Amino acid sequence: MNILVLGDVVGSSGVKAIKEKLPKIIKEKKIDFVIVNGENAADSGVGITKKNTEDFFSAGTDVITSGNHIWDEKETMKFITEEKRLLRPQNLIKPSPGEGFGIFESKSNKKRVAVVNLMGNIFMKKCEDVFKEAKKFIENIRLKKDADFIVVDMHGEITSEKMAMGYLFDGKVxxxxxxxxxxxxxxxxxxxxxxxxxxxxxxxxxxxxxxGMDRDNSLKRFFNDPSGKRHYPATGEVTICGLIVNADEKTGLANKVEPIILGKSLQERF
Ligand SMILES: [Fe+2]
Structure with a gap:
């Protein structure tokens, strides 16, 4: 079972790159299940529209995760209640529309893939404690019992929180x-x-x-230059970044990890 997770897609150029390149990645790398973090996909670089979700799904995405910008497009609060394949962070302050996790079926081999979206406690929107929420999740959703594979998207600013979350889940997802x-x-x-x-x-x-945001404008904002505008996405060539995990069908754990970097701005790994 090959699971691909792609990092935050930024703006219209990011969405366009996913539409153009994801089908090729799925085919060449024999991917069975695709998760994309889409919370920056809107033209403004923050939020996600219904049209963005449709573009991701038609390119081969199975599930879309998000994070602190989930509600930046007004329409999202409405359509998320019907679109279960779009997740918002599980630990948003309750009650919040939509779901923070789901169990989905892979199209190619009919496996149950649980996906949970968490958001860090530090330097993020106010939310329920992410570690308590993660513990609750792992007590309820067991690998090989409730799902064949479990994927955690830990959306956070702080490296230490993410690493700690890795250890909390090690052997369980x-x-x-x-x-x-x-x-x-x-x-x-x-x-x-x-x-x-x-x-x-x-x-x-x-x-x-x-x-992902226009660099000259960002610099102006760092200098408090009054001509600096609201951040807007850079529109040059996109580099796609993500991770492919080959997972063991018996244990649900990882056999192999392979990062992919597709595009000229970083050293390519494909
Ligand atoms: Fe974010």
Whole structure:
């Protein structure tokens, strides 16, 4: 079973790259299940529209995760109640529309894949304690009993929270991937008890930018230059970043981890 998770897709150029390149990645890497973090997919670089979700699904995505920008497009609060394949963080302050996890069926081989979306406690929107929520989740959803594979998207700013989450879930889920910082880390590995882990997948966006946003405008804002505008996405060539995990059908744990970086701005790994 090959599971691909792609990092935060930024703006219209990011969405366009997913539409163009994801089908090729699925075919070449023999991917059975695709998860995309889509919370920056809107044209503004924050939030996700219904049209964005349709574009991701038609390109081959099975589930879309999100994070702190989930409600930045007004329409999302409405359509998320009908679109179960779009997840918001599980630990949002209750009550919140939509779901933070789901169990989905892979199209190619009919396996049950549980996906949970968590959001860190530090430097993020106010939310329920992520560690308590994660513990509750893992007590209720058991690998091989409730699902054949379990994927955790830990959306957070802080590397330590993400690493700690890796250990909390080690041996109990297929993979823990970090999202949100838009910078890929190179610490992908299989942890001691068999869970695949990476601190951050990086983004699917233009890396000649400040985390996906126009770099000149970002600099103006850092200098408090009054001509600086609201952040807007950079629109140059997109580099797609993510992680492929080959998971064992018997144990649900990871056999192999392979980062993918597709695009010219970073050193390619494909
Ligand atoms: Fe985020």
């Amino acid at each position: 297929t993979m823990v991937v970090g999202t949100h910082t838009h910078v890929p880390t190179s610490d992908h590995r299989i942890m001691e008890k068999g869970t695949a882990y990476i601190t951050d997948l990086g983004m699917c966006g233009d890396y000649n930018s400040v985390i």
